Amino acid sequence: MSSPPSASASSSPPPCPKKMITLxxxxxxxxxxxxxAALQSKTLENMIHENCASTLIxxxxxxxxxxxxxxxxxxxxxxxxxxxxxxxxxxxxxxxxDHTTLFDYIRAANFLEIPTLLDLGCQTVADMIKGKTxxxxxxxxxxxxxxxxxxxEEVRGENQWAFE
Amino acid sequence: MASLExxxxxxxxxxxxxxxxDGDRKSWRLVCRDFHRIDALTRSSLRVLRVEFLRSLLANxxxxxxxxxxxxxxxxxxxVAVLLTSRGSPWAFPRAAxxxxxxxxxxxxxxxxxxxxLVLSRSTGLGHHGLEQVIRACxxxxxxDVSHCCGFGDREAAALxxxxxxxxxxxxxxxxxxxxxxxxxxxxCGRLEKVSLKWCMEIGDLGVDLLCNKxxxxxxxxLSYLKVxxxxxxxxxxxxKLEVLALVGCSLIDDTGLQFLGGGCPLLRxxxxxxxxxxxxxxxxSVAKGHEDLVQLNASYSLxxxxxxxxxxxxxxxxxxxxxxxxxxxxxxxxxxxxNCTSLVEIGxxxxxxxxxxxLMRLVSGCxxxxxxxxxxxxxxxxxxxxxxxxxCRNLTCLKLESCNMITEKSLYYLGSFCLLLEELDLTxxxxxxxxxxxxxxxxxxxSCLKLALCPxxxxxxxxxxxxxxxxxxxxxLYRCNGIGDDALAALSSGCKKLRRLxxxxxxxxxxxxxxxLGQLEELWDLEMRSLFNVTGVGLxxxxxxxxxxxxxxxxxxxxxxxxxxxxxxxxxxNLRQINLSHCNISNMGLCMVMSNLTRLQEAKLVHLNKxxxxxxxxxxxxxxxxxxxxxxxxxxxxxxxxxxxxTLHSRGCxxxxx
Numbered sequence: 001m002s003s004p005p006s007a008s009a010s011s012s013p014p015p016c017p018k019k020m021i022t023l024x025x026x027x028x029x030x031x032x033x034x035x036x037a038a039l040q041s042k043t044l045e046n047m048i049h050e051n052c053a054s055t056l057i058x059x060x061x062x063x064x065x066x067x068x069x070x071x072x073x074x075x076x077x078x079x080x081x082x083x084x085x086x087x088x089x090x091x092x093x094x095x096x097x098d099h100t101t102l103f104d105y106i107r108a109a110n111f112l113e114i115p116t117l118l119d120l121g122c123q124t125v126a127d128m129i130k131g132k133t134x135x136x137x138x139x140x141x142x143x144x145x146x147x148x149x150x151x152x153e154e155v156r157g158e159n160q161w162a163f164e
Numbered sequence: 165m166a167s168l169e170x171x172x173x174x175x176x177x178x179x180x181x182x183x184x185x186d187g188d189r190k191s192w193r194l195v196c197r198d199f200h201r202i203d204a205l206t207r208s209s210l211r212v213l214r215v216e217f218l219r220s221l222l223a224n225x226x227x228x229x230x231x232x233x234x235x236x237x238x239x240x241x242x243x244v245a246v247l248l249t250s251r252g253s254p255w256a257f258p259r260a261a262x263x264x265x266x267x268x269x270x271x272x273x274x275x276x277x278x279x280x281x282l283v284l285s286r287s288t289g290l291g292h293h294g295l296e297q298v299i300r301a302c303x304x305x306x307x308x309d310v311s312h313c314c315g316f317g318d319r320e321a322a323a324l325x326x327x328x329x330x331x332x333x334x335x336x337x338x339x340x341x342x343x344x345x346x347x348x349x350x351x352x353c354g355r356l357e358k359v360s361l362k363w364c365m366e367i368g369d370l371g372v373d374l375l376c377n378k379x380x381x382x383x384x385x386x387l388s389y390l391k392v393x394x395x396x397x398x399x400x401x402x403x404x405k406l407e408v409l410a411l412v413g414c415s416l417i418d419d420t421g422l423q424f425l426g427g428g429c430p431l432l433r434x435x436x437x438x439x440x441x442x443x444x445x446x447x448x449x450s451v452a453k454g455h456e457d458l459v460q461l462n463a464s465y466s467l468x469x470x471x472x473x474x475x476x477x478x479x480x481x482x483x484x485x486x487x488x489x490x491x492x493x494x495x496x497x498x499x500x501x502x503x504n505c506t507s508l509v510e511i512g513x514x515x516x517x518x519x520x521x522x523x524l525m526r527l528v529s530g531c532x533x534x535x536x537x538x539x540x541x542x543x544x545x546x547x548x549x550x551x552x553x554x555x556x557c558r559n560l561t562c563l564k565l566e567s568c569n570m571i572t573e574k575s576l577y578y579l580g581s582f583c584l585l586l587e588e589l590d591l592t593x594x595x596x597x598x599x600x601x602x603x604x605x606x607x608x609x610x611x612s613c614l615k616l617a618l619c620p621x622x623x624x625x626x627x628x629x630x631x632x633x634x635x636x637x638x639x640x641x642l643y644r645c646n647g648i649g650d651d652a653l654a655a656l657s658s659g660c661k662k663l664r665r666l667x668x669x670x671x672x673x674x675x676x677x678x679x680x681x682l683g684q685l686e687e688l689w690d691l692e693m694r695s696l697f698n699v700t701g702v703g704l705x706x707x708x709x710x711x712x713x714x715x716x717x718x719x720x721x722x723x724x725x726x727x728x729x730x731x732x733x734x735x736x737x738x739n740l741r742q743i744n745l746s747h748c749n750i751s752n753m754g755l756c757m758v759m760s761n762l763t764r765l766q767e768a769k770l771v772h773l774n775k776x777x778x779x780x781x782x783x784x785x786x787x788x789x790x791x792x793x794x795x796x797x798x799x800x801x802x803x804x805x806x807x808x809x810x811x812t813l814h815s816r817g818c819x820x821x822x823x
Contacts, residue, residue: 103168106175122175125168126182134194141168145196155200159190161738162217163210164235 021048022056023071029064030056033071037078042113061111066104069094073117095124099141169198176202212236213739213764215243222247222275229278234285234309235741237766237791240816241294248273248301273301281307285334286766288313288793288817296323307332311360314339315817321345325352336362336386343371350378358384362410365390372396376403388412388436394421401428410436422447426454433457438464438488445471452477459483464490464512475501488512490538499523503530514540514564521549528556536562540590543567550575554582562588566615569594573601580607587611592641593618599626606633615641617667623647624655631659639665643692649673650681657681669694669718679703683710690714695721704729708736718744720769730754734761746771746796752780760787769796771823778804785809789816796821 019035021044038044047057059067076082076090095102102121109117129137138146147155168176180202183189193203209230212218215238222228233239279302284290290313299305305327310316317340324333325348333349333356335341341364349356350371356379361367367390376382376399383405387396393416400409401424409425409432411417417440425432432455437443443466452458452474458481470492478484484505490512498518502511508531513519519542528534534557539545545568554560560583565571571594579586586608591597598621605611611634616622622645630637631652637660642648648671656663663685668674675698682688688711693699696719704725708714714737719725730750733740734757743758746769750758755776759765765788770781781801785792789812797805799822813820 099168103171106171110172110175118178122178123182125179126188129179129183129192130185130188132188132191134191137191137195143167143169143196145169145198147194147197147200151197152194155194158217158221159193161214162221163212164186 023067024056024058025062025064025067026060027064029067031064031067031071033074034078037071037074040074040077040114040116042115044112059112062108063104066101066108070105070108070112070114070117074114077116091120095120169196173198173202177206180206215239218243219247219272223272226274227278228275230281230283231275231279232283233287234283235764235766236287237764237793238289239284239287240289241291241297244290244294244298248276248297276301277304279305281305281309281332283309284313285309286312286793288315288819290817292319292323295320296326299323299327302327304329306330307358309334310338311336311362313337313817314819317341318345318348322348325349327353329355331355332358334358334360335364336360338364340366342366343368343374346371347374350375354378355381357381357405360384360386361390362386362388362412363390367392369393369395369399373399376400380404382406384408386410387414390414391416393417394424397421398424401425403429405431407431408434411440412436413439415439415441418442419444419447419450423450426450429455431457434460436460436462437466438462438490440466443467445469445474449474449477452481456481457483460486460510462486462488462512463492464488464514467492469493470498472497472501478502479504481505482507484508486510486512486536488538490514490516490540493517494519494523496520496523496526499527503527506530506533509533510536512538513542514538516542520544521546521552524549525552528553532556533559535559538564539568540564540566541568543569546570547572547574547578551578554578558582559585561585561610564588564590565594566590566592567594569596572596573598573604576601577604580604584608585610587636588613590615591619592616595619595621597622599623599629602626603629606630609634610636612636613639616645617641617643618645620644620646624649624651627652628655631655633659635659636662638662641667642671643667644670646671646673650675650678653678653681657684661685662687664688665690667692668696672697674698676700676703676706680706680710683707685711686713688714690716692718693722694718697722697724700724701726701729701732705732705736708733712736713739715739715741715764717742719748720744720746721748723747723749725749727751727754730758734758737762738764740765742767744769745773748773749775751775752777752783755780755784756787759784759792763791766792767794768792771796771798782806782809785813789813789818792818794819794821796823798823 020032021035021038023031023033025031035048038048044057062070073094102124105117106121109121128140132140137143180192183192189203193200204224205227207225208227210221210225210228211232212221213236215236218236282298282302282305299308306329308324308327308330310320310324311334314337316338320338321341322345330353333353346367359375359382369392372387372392373396380403382403385400385406388410389412392414397417400406406429422443435451435458445467448463461484467489470489475498478487479501484507486509491514494513494516495518503526511531511534519539524545537553537560550571563586576597584607587610589611592615597619602622603626606629614630614637627648628651632655640663653674664687666688669692672695674696679699680703683706691714699722705728709732717740725748727750731754740762741764743765750773755773759768778801781797782805786809795818797820802822810820
């Protein structure tokens, strides 16, 4: 007679299939993202709640390369059991990219309404500006438009004498 | 397209808001037109330095909610009238033409609708008429600060009462305000939540009673130094939402009054009853028993003795964060009782008789979350106590050890090993400290404020250790440290770039070379350098040319500085607000240049200027009487100065002190 199966021998219930959402970038590439990770984006969250998310969601302003990284970001931030310190270190590495890519992240985060990525991106840029003189800022960020010398003189005067 | 300009405006605004420091925001403004516009559209708070810019600034910054005019000279009824006219008046303020960078057609009075907080502290030239105009114009104003306008009285209080939406009023040191004025405010501003009346000594129980009856939303009330009695406490007890109460120096209240408080104010969290001679442990017990959510209790210099019943009461206060019992006699069992309050973060035991090593060891064995500890004048403590404190309280950020003369370099070794979050350390008059100790201390990399006054045993070497590692230092006090010379200043200038406040008084080894090093400290804002005999005009010139932000300078007794130094000061030190030139050898011409050129100068001490004649003083005072607020002169001048000068100064709200 076969022994009755003991409680410990019963296997754990099979994992529920995670609901995936498919996004399509501006250049036609598709990416899958877990629903829990997609909730990081308010735009996608609204779509999920209105049940529009079952089909492919086009994301027209964002290229495949950037979208892939954004998906990675959301997945990482939706992971359970990651402590603040290692998440912070991961974030720092995430934004250690060239300026073009960083601005793309910011634009993507703005379009998809991902507050964590938006704050991270904008604060990173702000940190890059900290301590720099106006000329250094212009050079670092390749800003071409400038004030006329008279305007600059006026603003400099205000900076020094008008207010704190 | 890697340009920052490619981002949309709202994203740029977000980035701009990530810039915390003022300097960065100013650099941002200078980058390009778009950035300047973003700054103009986003900036919400301005502290104006010069009245000539005021009108154009108000026109260009439409989102201002806070305006601080406390350091702006010449704020008077006339200035207010000009600000509130809808047409520009270029003849009054020549720079008032709106900036070429701002779009035309803006309503010049839009700022009045956006303003929520107005700071007019020390605006002594303003009268009740101008004040009323500005309060009425800014209909949505919620907070106004007129503290230290010592001439303000009931008419000005009536002007303030026109602000029906006011929630916060600060009237510290408005000496003329009486119960009548306070009554007007109480009736006119029913929504008040925060009221500060420190030093308004004409106010009494009647005014306080009316205030408590009419302004039931009060959360914060400061009646320090007022001659209020227990009756006021009865009225205050009825306030249902009061959270913070300050009664410093209210010598007419006693335990009976505190019983009223014990039974009322259910939401009370912070109470400051320091320097109240009439209260005792009994009264404090009734307050503690009635308020289990008490967070801060300050009874410094009010108690002669901390009874054990009182200390046992504290155990029931689960949220107690801070307690100050400076000046009281404490026993070892008292320390044991306090050690049960593990939530304590701040303890004040200055001048406490009976503070011993054993007691402190008991205290810190329980209160391991301590961050601030004041042991000023606890003469009997030694290195053993500091070891216990550093070992138990690893989160210590502020430690005051003034006059603890048995402390040696060993204590600094313990602090440098265990308390790495230390930010503030006061070692004034600790004769046992030496250079080796400072070397140990330099491991505390977060150190920002260090007081070493009256420590003759430290020298340039010790300070060099601190300067090389502690980069966050903002404030150093080296008053009467005879061992300090130019080399220490060299070390500070290269290592402590953030230094803002420095006291070098009586460090007579400092010479012009040291001053040159100081000139490299761009953030230096407050410098006291009394009696530096070896500094001449050359040194002062180097200092003035380099430290562009210098606002406060005390050079009393620097007798070897000649006019070349003062001319340089007059030319370079444009941000100077306060100066002490007493006993200096400045000439008539030098004084005139200093007082007239420094358009931000508001306080000057000019006693015993032996080379300046009466005519010299007259001329100098005439050049600055539109903006000077406080001046200290030799008493003998009182009868020699023309009445014209004295009366004009008085009418502009300037306070003259005769020495």
